[in-house]
Amino acid sequence: MLGSLFYALHVLGAVLWVGGMVFAILVLRPALSVLEAPQRAALHEAVLKRFFLLIWHAMPVLLLTGYLLLFGWYGGFRGAGWHIHVMHFTALLMAGVFLTLVTGPWREFRAARARGDAAGAAVPLERIRQLVTMNLGLGLVTVAIAAWGRFGG
Template identity: 55%
Template sequence: MATLLFVLHVLGAVVWVGGMAFALLVLRPAAHEALEPPQRLALMDGVFRRFFRILWHVVPIVVLTGWAMWLGWYWGFGASIWHVHLMHLTGLVMAAIFGLVALGPGRAMRAALAAGDRPGAATALDRIRKGVSVNLALGLLTVAVAAWGRFGG
């Protein structure tokens, strides 16, 4: 059972962090080069609508499998080692940021596009970009902490 929890946890983290890296580092620059603003907004709306729908399933899996491993594998909250506590903190912060981004600017962008308000949609998209950027940095830090704690510390 511990192996299944670990596999689900790692796969969820890969989807979450990898998806953010792809969206920010590959898709966004390519869309800026190839598309005019109206098409770019429509593309990014579709991308984030689909990505956020996936994350509404992935984020709870990552959090719940993390807690299950923490309680069962790492001997609970009080006995855990430093990297597990830091992963817990960054994971909860990332989950909160995701929820705020998806429910705030994510919804605002869809509503603005539906109303034909491209400037409003662009503002919301920029807020999404900023939130996803923070989460990507936290996600990469979390992966580094996991690797460091597992093998270095």
């Protein structure tokens, strides 16, 4: 029963994180082209603030439930299949990319916006896009590997 709860929380965390990145990169960003640059930057800031807050909660839940499942269900790394090892590796990479994003370009973007420096905000915003896109790729690979390995592939 507890294992099912951990697994459900793990999957929900992954859906929120990866789904949010899909929305941000493939839906929101192209749609923002109808706005003027200052409005685009303001909307980016508001959306990313909410999304990054969500990830600050989803990421630890994902990592914690992943470890609880790894050691409670599989008996540790030795008992886990190749897909679990790959998920573990990509999860750590994704967490590192996210931490890099929020402590670097996100902080720079917000500081530039607070100063009213639109040109200065554009550079970190582009870096945010690149890092979110990188994490989206890692997230999609992780989901595909999880699904593939789950059924003995």
